[in-house]
Amino acid sequence: MNSRPAIRHMKTLFRIEWTLFNRVKANYVFVVFVPLMILLSMRYVQDQMDLARHGLNPGPLMVSTAAGILLIFSLYSSVTGLYVARREELVLKRLRTGEASDAVILAGGASMYVAVAVVQIVVVGVALSVMFGAAPRQLGAAAAGLVTGIVLMIAMAAATAALCRTAESVMVATLPAIFVLPMVSGIYIPREVLPEPVADALLWAPLSPTVDLFRSGWTGELGLGESVVRVVIAAVWTALFAWVAARRFRWEPRT
Amino acid sequence: MAVRGVSFTVRPGSLFALLGTNGAGKTSTVEMLEGLAAPHRGRIRLFGDLDPVADRARIRPRTGAMLQEGGFTAHLTARESVEMWAGLTSRPRPVAQALELAGLSHRADVLVKNLSGGEKRRLDLAVATLGSPEVLFLDEPTAGMDAEGRHATWRLVKELRERGSTILLTTHYLEEAESLADELAIMHRGRIAASGTVSEIVSGHPATLTFGLSGQWSAQDLPVGGAVEERGGRITVTTGQLQKDAARILAWAEDHDVELDRFTARPASLEEAFISIARVTDTDDDAYDTDDAAETQEEA
Numbered sequence: 001m002n003s004r005p006a007i008r009h010m011k012t013l014f015r016i017e018w019t020l021f022n023r024v025k026a027n028y029v030f031v032v033f034v035p036l037m038i039l040l041s042m043r044y045v046q047d048q049m050d051l052a053r054h055g056l057n058p059g060p061l062m063v064s065t066a067a068g069i070l071l072i073f074s075l076y077s078s079v080t081g082l083y084v085a086r087r088e089e090l091v092l093k094r095l096r097t098g099e100a101s102d103a104v105i106l107a108g109g110a111s112m113y114v115a116v117a118v119v120q121i122v123v124v125g126v127a128l129s130v131m132f133g134a135a136p137r138q139l140g141a142a143a144a145g146l147v148t149g150i151v152l153m154i155a156m157a158a159a160t161a162a163l164c165r166t167a168e169s170v171m172v173a174t175l176p177a178i179f180v181l182p183m184v185s186g187i188y189i190p191r192e193v194l195p196e197p198v199a200d201a202l203l204w205a206p207l208s209p210t211v212d213l214f215r216s217g218w219t220g221e222l223g224l225g226e227s228v229v230r231v232v233i234a235a236v237w238t239a240l241f242a243w244v245a246a247r248r249f250r251w252e253p254r255t
Numbered sequence: 256m257a258v259r260g261v262s263f264t265v266r267p268g269s270l271f272a273l274l275g276t277n278g279a280g281k282t283s284t285v286e287m288l289e290g291l292a293a294p295h296r297g298r299i300r301l302f303g304d305l306d307p308v309a310d311r312a313r314i315r316p317r318t319g320a321m322l323q324e325g326g327f328t329a330h331l332t333a334r335e336s337v338e339m340w341a342g343l344t345s346r347p348r349p350v351a352q353a354l355e356l357a358g359l360s361h362r363a364d365v366l367v368k369n370l371s372g373g374e375k376r377r378l379d380l381a382v383a384t385l386g387s388p389e390v391l392f393l394d395e396p397t398a399g400m401d402a403e404g405r406h407a408t409w410r411l412v413k414e415l416r417e418r419g420s421t422i423l424l425t426t427h428y429l430e431e432a433e434s435l436a437d438e439l440a441i442m443h444r445g446r447i448a449a450s451g452t453v454s455e456i457v458s459g460h461p462a463t464l465t466f467g468l469s470g471q472w473s474a475q476d477l478p479v480g481g482a483v484e485e486r487g488g489r490i491t492v493t494t495g496q497l498q499k500d501a502a503r504i505l506a507w508a509e510d511h512d513v514e515l516d517r518f519t520a521r522p523a524s525l526e527e528a529f530i531s532i533a534r535v536t537d538t539d540d541d542a543y544d545t546d547d548a549a550e551t552q553e554e555a
Contacts, residue, residue: 005345008342009342009343011342012339012342012343013339013343015339015342016328016331016335016339019331019335020328020330020331023330024330086328089325089326089327089328089329090322090324090325090326091325091326091327091328093291093322093326094322094325094326094327095326095343096291097289097291097315097318097319097320097322097326097392098315098340098343098344099312099315099316099343099344099345100343101311101312251291
């Protein structure tokens with residue numbers, strides 16, 4: 001496949017979503033302000049936990065928590081809503097009559113939200129590093145966390161959108177990921193705080209590998225083998241959600 | 256809407272109209288041609304041997320499509336919408352020119368949500384024709400337009416065909432099909448009930464002669480057989496031999512010094528053919544229970 005038109009199509013779809021993002025000012029509140037508020041409240045909650053008793057440093061934990069929250073709220077829920085909204089407007093169906101491939105249509109639309117999430121994560125990561133005096137020690141692991149998190153969130157968003165009948169059902173369909181995923185993936189509660197068998201089992205939750213990789217970016221706690229295992233787990237979840245999306249995704253509203 | 260036994264070929268450079276009532280299966284058919292849906296059975300080929308679904312990447316740079324409705328983001332302006340499509344199209348015409356051709360230059364900076372129904376259709380047409388496609392699919396391009404917008408659209412469609420585009424258009428306006436199409440197919444309840452040129456389709460249907468008859472003369476005195484009907488002083492002759500019967504009646508009137516008030520000789524119209532086809536197909540419905548394969552070919 002010639003990649004040049006695909007890149008041009010991606011740029012075009014990114015530019016359009018950027019225009020639309022800036023046109024609807026409420027987006028600033030939902031994508032920028034709300035995650036930051038959640039972040040501040042998490043700061044308070046984690047203050048209440050005796051992290052030191054479990055040998056945990058709050059700096060790296062805050063970074064991985066922030067990254068996890070931003071991936072879910074800024075990326076996953078926004079992209080799910082985006083796919084359903086564009087489907088309801090028949091924009092996805094119309095785009096399929098053009099030259100862009102299905103993958104580019106989905107990735108192009110999401111790319112703007114990926115950019116927003118990456119900027120948020122980098123800015124918040126730097127701010128937290130300064131606040132807690134925790135310098136990154138394993139940037140490769142942090143980058144792997146970022147990449148696995150982004151592709152997993154997009155695949156999950158496509159799979160969730162596939163199951164949503166209408167724009168109104170997005171709220172309900174994204175609830176499990178918004179509430180359950182942070183609880184089981186070490187975002188709200190570090191797995192070390194939980195009983196060991198539970199903590200071990202939760203390594204296999206969809207976003208746990210990403211959170212572990214982020215944390216290791218600041219603690220350097222994962223060896224190469226452990227990092228690879230986490231990348232593989234994230235890849236398997238991504239493939240599973242992508243498979244659901246490929247089978248079930250609808251390009252036009254149900255009639 | 257399921258379609259069955261649909262089979263037709265569109266000649267390169269011609270305009271083919273799929274005509275039918277709402278729910279006849281026109282959109283289902285055109286969406287299969289566009290590659291948006293795959294037929295359960297049968298085959299569809301574009302440009303000779305390309306499959307609309309499997310060969311999508313090769314076909315798309317050569318086609319343009321206008322959906323039956325929508326497909327534009329409400330919060331973009333008309334210009335931004337065309338610019339977006341220019342970024343997704345190989346060799347697009349300049350954006351300003353596309354807006355000009357669609358008569359939207361003065362509305363370029365208006366948000367799509369504030370455009371009228373007719374203006375949205377024209378925006379759709381501007382986008383569908385942006386890459387000067389070899390094959391153009393237009394699904395009810397003039398639905399919801401006022402008369403002026405409809406005629407402007409027809410002019411644009413005719414220009415595109417003159418430049419060599421092959422056009423497949425669906426419509427439920429008989430006048431539109433009659434005025435634009437080189438060939439057409441009438442769809443009814445998911446099947447093609449008739450196809451050919453307008454004259455081929457109407458040729459099997461009777462023509463009519465109408466006139467007023469005054470004085471001592473009545474329908475029985477006329478030199479024609481067949482269906483002659485008299486109502487309110489007006490005679491209607493239904494005939495399969497329009498020219499001969501018209502000549503006979505005019506000669507008879509001349510010989511007897513009779514004035515035929517508002518004499519009109521009219522071949523069968525597409526509308527009459529359409530209504531009659533729909534009625535016949537309705538009564539024949541039970542005879543078509545088999546799920547025939549869709550076989551459609553579009554050559555260009």
